[in-house]
Amino acid sequence: xxxxxxxxxxxxxxxxxxxxxxxxxxxxxxxxxxxxxxxxxxxxxxxxxxxxxxxxxxxxxxxxxxxxxxxxxxxxxxxxxxxxxxxxxxxxxxxxxxxxxxxxxxxxxxxxxxxxxxxxxxxxxxxxxxxxxxxxxxxxxxxxxxxxxxxxxxxxxxxxxxxxxxxxxxxxxxxxxxxxxxxxxxxxxxxxxxxxxxxxxxxxxxxxxxxxxxxxxxxxxxxxxxxxxxxxxxxxxxxxxxxxxxxxxxxxxxxxxxxxxxxxxxxxxxxxxxxxxxxxxxxxxxxxxxxxxxxxxxxxxxxxxxxxxxxxxx
Ligand SMILES: Nc1ncnc2c1ncn2[C@@H]1O[C@H](COP(=O)(O)OP(=O)(O)OP(=O)(O)O)[C@@H](O)[C@H]1O
Ligand SMILES: [Mg+2]
Numbered sequence: 001x002x003x004x005x006x007x008x009x010x011x012x013x014x015x016x017x018x019x020x021x022x023x024x025x026x027x028x029x030x031x032x033x034x035x036x037x038x039x040x041x042x043x044x045x046x047x048x049x050x051x052x053x054x055x056x057x058x059x060x061x062x063x064x065x066x067x068x069x070x071x072x073x074x075x076x077x078x079x080x081x082x083x084x085x086x087x088x089x090x091x092x093x094x095x096x097x098x099x100x101x102x103x104x105x106x107x108x109x110x111x112x113x114x115x116x117x118x119x120x121x122x123x124x125x126x127x128x129x130x131x132x133x134x135x136x137x138x139x140x141x142x143x144x145x146x147x148x149x150x151x152x153x154x155x156x157x158x159x160x161x162x163x164x165x166x167x168x169x170x171x172x173x174x175x176x177x178x179x180x181x182x183x184x185x186x187x188x189x190x191x192x193x194x195x196x197x198x199x200x201x202x203x204x205x206x207x208x209x210x211x212x213x214x215x216x217x218x219x220x221x222x223x224x225x226x227x228x229x230x231x232x233x234x235x236x237x238x239x240x241x242x243x244x245x246x247x248x249x250x251x252x253x254x255x256x257x258x259x260x261x262x263x264x265x266x267x268x269x270x271x272x273x274x275x276x277x278x279x280x281x282x283x284x285x286x287x288x289x290x291x292x293x294x295x296x297x298x299x300x301x302x303x304x305x306x307x308x309x310x311x312x313x314x
Contacts, residue, residue, distance in 0.1 A: 002029055002030075003029060003030040004027045004029055004030075005029065005030045005064070005065055005157055005188050006026075006027065006028035006034075006051060006062070006063070006064050006190065007026075007027050007062065007063045008025055008026050008027075008051070008061075009025050009061050010023045010024070010025055010059060010060030011023070011024045011025070011050055011059075011061070011062050012024070012057055012058050012059040012060045013043075013046050013047075013055065013058050014058045019211050020043050020046045021043040021046050021047050021050070021057075021208075021211045022043075022211040022212045023059075023060065023212070024043070024047060024060070024208065024211075024213045025213065026206050026213060028188060028190060028204075030156075030186065030188050031183055031186050031187070031188060032183070032188055032189070032202075032203040032204055033183050033189045033191065033201070033202045034188070034189065034191070034202060034204055034206070035191055035198065035199050035201075035202030035204070035206070036048075036190065036191065036192040036205070036206055036208065037192070037194070037205055037206065037207045037301070038192075038194075038207060038208035038209055039194065039209065042208045042209055042211070043208050044161065044162075044192040044208060045085055045161055045192070046211075047208070048082075048159050048190070048192065050070075051069050051159065051190075052064075052069070052076075052080070052082060052159065053069050053070055053073035053076065053077075056070055057070065064076045064080065064157070065079055065080075065156065065157070078153065079155055079156050079157070080155045080156065080157045081150030081151055081152075081153070081157070081158040082150060082158070082159045082160075082161075083143075083146045083149075083150045083158070083159070083163060084161055085165070085192075087146050089134045089142060089145060089149070090134060091133065091134050091135030092133060092134075093134055094132060094134070095121075095126055095130050095131070095134065095137075095145055095148075096117065096121075096130040096131065098134060098145055098149065099113075099117050099120065099121075099145075099148060099152065100117070102149045102152055103116065103117070103152050106152060106153050116154075120148045120151055121148070123148075123151075123178075123181065124144045124147060124148050124178060125144065125178070126141075126144055126145065126148065138171070139166060139171065140167050140168075140170075140171025140172075140174055140175065143163055143167070143171075143175055144174075144175070144178065146163075147160070147175075147178065151182075151187075155187070156186075156187065156188060157187070157189075157190060158182065158187060158188070158189055158190070159190045159191075160179075160189065160190070160191045160192070161192050163175055163191060163193075164176075164193065164195065164198065165194070172195070176198065176201055179191065183203070196296070196297050196298045196301070199219065199297050199301075200219050200297055202219065203218065204216065204217060204218050205217070205218075205219065205222075207301055207304065207305075209304075209308060210308075212308070214304050214305070215304050222297065222300050223295055223300055226303060226304050227307075228265060228295055228299065228300055229265060229266045229267060229268065229269060230265075230266045230269060230271055231263055231265050231266070231293050231294070231295045231299055232263070232264045232271065232273070232276070232290055232291065232292055233258070233261050233291045233292075233293040234246065234261060234262040234263075234264055234276070234280075234288075234290050234291075235260075235261050235288065236262070236280050236285040236286070236287060236288045236289075237285060239257075239260070239261075239262065241283070242285055243255065243257065243262055245279070245283055245285075246262060246264050249279075250267075251266060251267060251268070251272065252264045252265060252266060252267065253266070253267045253303075254302070254303055254306050254307075256302055256306075258298070263293075263299055264276075265295075265303055271292050273290040273291075276290050277290050
C-alpha cells in the first residue's frame with residue numbers, strides 16, 4: 001500500500017506574470033483516495049493537467065507510476081483514466097453504445113470489451129440502464145457513465161476533476177461509494193472537490209489555495225498540523241453584533257460564521273466561557289450559549305486559509 005504512484009516536486013505553472021500553481025509538492029500512494037481541495041481558481045485543474053502531461057510545468061517535476069509526467073506521457077496514458085471537469089458524452093448514444101464507442105476508440109480488442117462492459121455496468125451500478133440514452137440520464141448517472149468510460153482500459157489511477165459538482169447530496173453519496181469500491185480494488189483515486197464533507201472521506205488530502213499547497217495529511221492528522229487551538233461555538237442574538245464584538249477581542253485568533261452560529265478560535269488553551277458569556281450579556285445580547293467544540297475540517301481549512309491570507313510568507 002505504500003508504493004508512491006504520483007509524486008509532484010515543486011510543480012509550478014505560470015501564465016504570463018500570473019502563477020496558477022506555485023511550487024506544489026505531494027505524494028499519492030497506491031490505493032488511496034487522494035483529495036485535492038481548493039476554492040475556485042485555486043489551481044486544481046492546472047495541477048491535474050500537468051500530471052496528465054497536457055500542460056508543461058514552468059518549473060518543478062511530476063512522476064506518475066514512476067515515469068516523468070511531461071516527457072513519458074506515452075508510457076503513462078495507457079495506465080491512467082481521466083474524467084475532466086466539464087466532460088461531455090454524446091447525448092444520443094445509449095449507455096452501452098457509449099462504452100462500445102469509447103472502447104473501440106481506445107483500441108480495446110472486441111473480446112476484452114465484451115467482458116469489460118458488463119463488469120463495468122455492474123461495478124458502477126448501471127446494470128439495467130444499458131439502453132437508456134445519455135441525454136435522458138440525470139447528472140449523477142451521467143457521471144457514472146463518464147467514470148465507466150475512464151475505467152474501460154482498467155487504469156491503475158483515475159483522475160476525477162470535481163466529479164460531484166452540482167449534484168444533490170444523494171447523488172454525491174452514490175458517487176463516493178463508487179470511489180470507495182474502486183479504492184478497494186486497488187485503484188488509486190485522485191479527486192478534486194470543493195465539498196468539505198467529501199474531504200472528510202478521503203484517505204489523505206491536500207488543500208490548495210492561490211496556487212499554493214497549504215496543508216496536507218489524513219483528515220485526522222490535519223488538526224495537529226494546522227496549529228488550530230480550541231474552538232468555541234457561540235450563539236447570540238443578534239448574530240451580526242455578536243460577531244463584530246468577538247472579532248475585536250484579542251483572545252481569539254479568528255472568528256467566523258458557521259451556519260447560524262459563530263465559531264471562535266482561541267489563542268490559548270484555556271476556555272473562558274463564562275467571561276465571554278458575561279461580556280456578550282453586558283453588550284445587551286440575548287439567547288447566549290458558549291460551548292467548546294471539536295474543530296471540523298471546515299474550521300481547519302478556514303483557519304489555515306485565514307492564516308495564509310494574513311501572513312502569506314509563512
Ligand atoms: N490557460 C490559461 N491561461 C491563463 N490563466 C489560466 C489558464 N488556465 C488556468 N488559468 C488561471 O489559473 C488559475 C487556476 O485555474 P484552475 O482552473 O487550475 O483552478 P481550479 O482550482 O481548477 O478552479 P475551479 O474550482 O474553478 O475549477 C485561475 O485563476 C485561472 O484563471
Ligand atoms: Mg478546476
